[in-house]
Amino acid sequence: MLYQKVVRIDTIESRAVGLVKLDLPFGKHQICFLASTTPWAEFDEQTLQVIWNKEKPLYSVWSKVVEVNVKPKDKDGERHVALDRVVAFVSATINDKLPENLYSFRQTLQGGSWTYDVLNQTGGVASQITHDYIVPAENIGKAKTSIGIYTFLPDGVNSVSNYTVMAYDEHQNVIQFHSFDDVPLVQNRYTNYVGNFFSVANTCGFQINKTWDTPNIIEY
DSSP states (O other), rough: OOOOOOOOOOOOOHHHTOOOOOOOOOOEEEEEEEEESSSEEEEEETTEEEEEOSSSOOOEEEEEEEEEEEOTTSSSEEEEEEEEOEEEEEEEEEOOOOOTTTOOEEEEEEEEOOEEEEEEEOSOEEEEEEEEEOOGGGGGSSEEEEEEEEEEOBTTEEEEEEEEEEEEEETTTEEEEEEEEEOOOOTTTTEEEEOSSSSSOOOOOOOOOOOOOOOOOOOO
């Protein structure tokens, strides 16, 4: 197996999606392309797996594997490659205002992955992933705030067992939390939970059932 050493290039979007020149020997090649909005934490050159972590959390990632057959008569061949977004996104929109004692959110996704197998174009082993988010001071008191967490889809997975959002004060005391089960996952789509997070705003609707059950008839 012949492969080139992978070097991460940090650049602006207009340059990242520009022309890439590769000098390839004759024969068939599988070329793996990957672009991400944030740097990865690790790259395994043997397994071709890219890994993000708490210090370098996952955001949007695009990837594609292209097969190329270089023949002797080919010269300066050019090919257009369209990269597909390979992550799903789970988020919570908080309709009520963020309280003054709020400091941070912690999101936990049970069954997601922050590892991507570039060659096979699939997420790594399902695990628990966590993303911490410190709320900017200017967002306190605002309503309709959205937070979310990105994930790759492990092979054969189309949902995760649980998504939990916990709100903390500056002393790491839990203010409020919400948990959602059986969260659907689809590559290049997002699932958004919308509602009041800190306040209770439930309503009850009533209906009168006018149908009698089977009567109890007693002769006398």
